[in-house]
Amino acid sequence: MPDQAEKLRKKALQQTSYQAYTIALASPKGGVGRTSICANLALTLHNANQKVCAIDFSFHLGDLALIFQENPPQPLENLLKKNLNIWDILHTTKFKLSLLASSYRNNLSLTPSTTQSILQKIEPLKKHFDFILIDTRACLENYLLPLYRWCDEVMLLTTAQPSAIVGCYAFLKSFPTLPITLLLNSCESKRQEREITDLICQASRELLGKNISNHSPIPQDHRVQEALFHRAPFVSEFPNTKATKAMQVIASELIENKRKFLNNLSPIFYPYKESAQ
Numbered sequence: 001m002p003d004q005a006e007k008l009r010k011k012a013l014q015q016t017s018y019q020a021y022t023i024a025l026a027s028p029k030g031g032v033g034r035t036s037i038c039a040n041l042a043l044t045l046h047n048a049n050q051k052v053c054a055i056d057f058s059f060h061l062g063d064l065a066l067i068f069q070e071n072p073p074q075p076l077e078n079l080l081k082k083n084l085n086i087w088d089i090l091h092t093t094k095f096k097l098s099l100l101a102s103s104y105r106n107n108l109s110l111t112p113s114t115t116q117s118i119l120q121k122i123e124p125l126k127k128h129f130d131f132i133l134i135d136t137r138a139c140l141e142n143y144l145l146p147l148y149r150w151c152d153e154v155m156l157l158t159t160a161q162p163s164a165i166v167g168c169y170a171f172l173k174s175f176p177t178l179p180i181t182l183l184l185n186s187c188e189s190k191r192q193e194r195e196i197t198d199l200i201c202q203a204s205r206e207l208l209g210k211n212i213s214n215h216s217p218i219p220q221d222h223r224v225q226e227a228l229f230h231r232a233p234f235v236s237e238f239p240n241t242k243a244t245k246a247m248q249v250i251a252s253e254l255i256e257n258k259r260k261f262l263n264n265l266s267p268i269f270y271p272y273k274e275s276a277q
Contacts, residue, residue, distance in 0.1 A: 018051065020126040021258035023133050024151040029167035030138035032157045033185045036228060038135040039067040040235045044247040046097040050130040053098040057147060058137040059110060065101040066231050068093045075103035079121040086122055110143045119150050140174050152261055154178045159186050160196055168200050176208045187217035215253055218246045
């Protein structure tokens with residue numbers, strides 16, 4: 001849609017400079033709620049007055065657009081296949097947050113080089129958003145490594161299922177140097193939260209010598225599945241449900257993570273700040 005692309009270009013030029021906090025949502029096992037969490041967390045941050053872009057990097061699936069009830073005309077892979085620029089494909093959803101969707105019909109060859117080329121194309125987004133959330137595929141393939149390295153935080157999702165926990169171990173072992181945080185979905189109790197997070201964090205310390213922090217859990221909530229059935233974000237369908245309130249807590253944690261992250265970077269961006277005082 002040329003008109004929308006032109007409006008986005010003009011708006012981008014008028015924006016003051018942002019420094020986006022970039023988050024990849026990852027899980028080596030499917031069925032842990034990764035895409036749903038990405039969509040609902042993006043919308044929760046947007047509702048907290050943050051400028052947000054959600055990106056669907058789970059090629060061949062295209063599920064993120066379905067949750068937002070959108071059908072963008074240009075999928076993410078057209079950055080390379082049609083040599084488009086980022087403003088040609090950036091789509092504004094009915095919720096007023098930005099979306100880069102992928103297509104289930106995608107036949108793009110997925111390699112680290114392909115990922116790097118896409119990242120070069122989307123790099124300008126970092127100066128126009130507060131948060132960039134990226135949904136990835138359930139796999140341990142190397143083509144995702146450049147993306148994980150591009151992000152400020154890799155949010156590793158799990159449930160209490162043994163196969164999901166084992167998948168977390170495999171992910172940590174495959175990508176030991178990434179800035180990983182842990183998020184437990186469909187948590188049944190405080191006791192289960194402690195058991196699962198302690199188990200994974202302890203394994204990370206003992207096997208890899210790596211400390212990882214964890215976000216507040218998302219409780220088991222039947223409203224989540226009900227919203228998925230209607231192809232809608234649960235935070236908009238059920239604003240007072242337990243899972244929605246958990247999303248608000250996690251959004252606050254991410255805003256705080258970003259503040260700490262930028263404070264750590266401030267000597268790089270403002271090298272004379274301390275000496276000027």
